[in-house]
Amino acid sequence: MAYVRKDLVGLKDLSKDEILFILDQAEKFKEINQRDVKKVPTLKGKTIVNLFFEPSTRTRTSFEIAGKRLSADTINFTSSSSSTTKGETLIDTVKNIESMNSDIFVVRHAFSGSVKFIAENTKAAVVNAGDGTNEHPTQALLDLLTIKEHKKKLEGLNVAIIGDITHSRVARSNIWAMKKIGINIKLFGPKTMLPKETAPFDSYIAKNLEDAVEDCDVIMMLRIQKERMSSVLLPSDREYAKFFGLNKNKLKKAKKDAIIMHPGPINRGVELSSELADCTQSVILDQVENGVAARMAVLYILSNNI
Amino acid sequence: MREKEILNAHEIDGIVTRLSFQIIEKCQDLSNMKLVGIKRRGATLADRIAKKINEFKKTEVDVGYLDITLYRDDLSEISDFPQILGTEINFDVKNKNIILVDDVIYTGRTVRAAMDAITDLGRPKKIIFTALIDRGHRELPIQPDFTGKYVPTSLDEKINVYLKELDLKDSVSIEKMK
Incomplete structure (x- = not known):
């Protein structure tokens, strides 16, 4: 039992076993968040870029904390202060950030299906952090x-x-x-x-x-x-x-x-x-607290597949 | 025959008893001593050592279980998915004498990872390492304090440790890989 996909775009495509596997791994990550030193060196040297084309506090912070507790470098990108306002296309933005050797993209976008589109056009692993009315x-x-x-x-x-x-x-x-x-x-x-x-x-x-x-x-x-x-x-x-x-x-x-x-x-x-x-x-x-563990598990699992 | 038994159930039990006495001798103050087994077979061995110590000294020593997967330096090199088993250490390691237990010491990288994992939980007074089998070929300057049995091996051989709790039998064998 394992998860061998490059991305996590939606739960629609996942099997029951894949979902239960991620949950099992997430349970194990909870303990780290209770420690005095809430950090493990697992993703040291990996770069995670949070690409948020839509406002968010909870999800973005949660992903950022999850990445940091795994020792990855997490970078936040918000569309309001970026070149998208200058007319750059979505894939161009993604390709440019990918060129800086990013390993994982966490993407939120107002259009349903946009995250899948990005996932198909990049070598990096992609996590859907909410695409329109499609999935989260x-x-x-x-x-x-x-x-x-x-x-x-x-x-x-x-x-x-x-x-x-x-x-x-x-x-x-x-x-x-x-x-x-x-x-x-x-x-x-x-x-x-x-x-x-x-x-x-x-x-x-x-x-x-x-x-x-x-x-x-x-x-x-x-x-x-x-x-x-x-x-x-x-x-x-x-x-x-x-x-x-x-x-x-x-x-x-x-x-x-x-x-x-x-x-x-x-x-x-x-x-x-x-x-x-x-x-x-x-x-x-409790949901908010578990969000960090669930996201740590997803980042950990995907980083093993890239 | 490819796989050859080098320790039977009786011999393993004898070795675990000896290791338990060595630990008791080394740690006069058992109340400040905690056992930590490296998952999975090390965790089982730590349970067995704790049981022996509890019987001899009429005490109740704490046992914790360590999953070192998140601390490995070879995550990208192993073929199987490195599944997280979870760390279960329900005591404070600060200023404690930690007896770290594993089934086999080989390159020393697991022990390195385990020491990092423990020190992330706090600053222990001392870490003592115990292994059931030492098969040589160290890649790091790490040596066990207590060894059950030293088994000289070549790099194309594999040591299999079977423990009742997980494998339905107690046995250690050496296997020649192709």
């Missing part, structure tokens, strides 16, 4: 790692994914992976935010929020992605909170030990009440 594989991996840690298993769990499914790359990556692993998925959100295409969304669509969370082990709330909406899909934040937001009362339908997840950033009081975001069932900060 490392987020799904850290979500699965967090679920496994709290529930001690993955197969057979009931998971509700609630919110803006159409615009969510987090939901897509999670759904692809969860289906392969054998997790039962329920989806819920406003009709305007439920995808029209079927695969991989041929899951149960809940009638209302209570129906969605009923008997669930895991409730994953998604952020309303206003930046990706072309037209007005919501009357108001208050109406969204009323019908699609999670609060203490609606949570009662779920299993007593259900965990609440959110990929961040949270719109407090909209999709998730403040009370729940900070309660003991909320594992939102």
